[in-house]
Amino acid sequence: MRDPYDVLGVSRTADEAEIKRAYRRLAKKLHPDANANDPKAQDKFAELNTAHEILEDKTKRGQFDRGEIDAEGKPRAPEFSGFGGGRRAGPGGFNGFDGDTIFESFSFGPEGARRNARRGGGGGSGGPGGSSFDDLGDMFGFGRQRRGAGGGSTPPIGADMEISLPVTFEEATQGASKRVGLPNGKQIDIKIAAGTREGHRMRLKGQGEPSAMGGAPGDAFVTISYAPHATFEREGDDLRQTVDVSLPDSVLGTKVRVPTLSGTVELNIPAWTSGGRVFRLRGKGLPNATGGHGDMLVRINIVLPKAKDSELEALMQKLRSTAL
Known part of the structure; x- marks a missing residue:
């Protein structure tokens, strides 16, 4: 998988706002629904989401920058001193794991899958606090082909x-x-x-x-x-929609029924509301990173009667004359 910074097209010094803007722009461009004829659309979108998951999380971003995890968010194997790095406890004694074994676990929530490094200090075949052959195999990627009880090898696992x-x-x-x-x-x-x-x-x-x-x-x-929505337009975690209001109602004031993700609500339109005015319904948007929801932004569109009204035209003429 490519470097997360390259996937999002940002520099390594990019701040959170730059990363967020880059993700939104690319998510709209690479969304599978917008690239139905591209057989690799899902792969590209998944790669974008994985890159964003790493760079939006300060902890994961730091781990990636330090080389502790790879571009998929998986822990990198530690280096042995005999293979270009690592450290020894003494002459001839390897102590590259500080007596612990690293495991990989997953947790799930609104933010997506999280990989967590967990350390366990049980005694393996290497002695108290040591690492067994199976533990080392898991860390270096050949754990799925560990030696079986009969001395053979387990067949490799299929692709993800x-x-x-x-x-x-x-x-x-x-x-x-x-x-x-x-x-x-x-x-x-x-x-x-x-x-x-x-x-x-x-x-x-x-x-x-x-x-x-x-x-x-x-x-x-x-x-x-x-998926695209027929009524709401997404803007980050906020949603936008336009509601039609008649000219008399915009002048005199009224109440209109407005659809939201959790059902219809009643919105109060004050007297003398101009076209284009936006009302904010807090917490009626999409789930956000804090566990809450964004807002619903309702824009007022003033509509005239379908049939011509001579009295209304006369009133408008009068108002125009007064204004002059």
């Missing part, structure tokens, strides 16, 4: 696969169950938790490509994307 799953704004906000069709023909129901954001990445263990040599299948990773 990436899938983009479009959801509506309502489904992301309120939660839903979605059926996903995998490239291998399987149909799987996935639960979308309420408050799920675009870019959330889920791991389906054992649902990837089968092994060509009879081993276990790989994993499938599902990345959430937002």
Whole structure:
């Protein structure tokens, strides 16, 4: 996978605002729904989301800059002193892991899949606090081909696969169950938790490509994307819509029913409201990074009667004369 900075097209000194702007611009350009004829659209979008996940998180970004994790967010293998680095406890004694074993785990939430480095200090085959052959194999990528009880080797695991799953704004906000069709023909129901954001990445263990040599299948990773909406226009975590108001109502004031992701609400339009005025409904937008929601921005559009009204025209003439 490419360097996250190259994927987003930003420099290594880019601040959070630059990274956010670059992600929004590219997400709109690379979204699978906007590139239906590109067979690699899902892969490009998944790569963008992974890069953004690393660079938007200060901890992960620091780990990547220091070379502790790779472009996929996976921990890099530590170096042995005999292979170009590492440290020794004494003459001939390797102590590159400080007596601990590094494992990789995942946690899931509205922000997507998180990889967490966890250390365990149990005694392995190397003695108290030491690392067993199996632990070392996991860290260096050959753990899936560990030596079996009979002295043989386990067949290699199949390849992982990436899938983009479009959801509506309502489904992301309120939660839903979605059926996903995998490239291998399987149909799987996935639960979308309420408050799920675009870019959330889920791991389906054992649902990837089968092994060509009879081993276990790989994993499938599902990345959430937002489907276009017929009424609302997205602007970050905020949503925009336009509501028509008649000329008399804009002058005298009225109440209008406005759709939101959680149902219709009543919006009070004060007297003498001009066309183009924007009202803000707080917390009625998309899930945001703080666990809350963005806002709904409602723009007023004044509409005239469909049929000509001579009395209205006479009144407008009078108002024009007065203004002059």
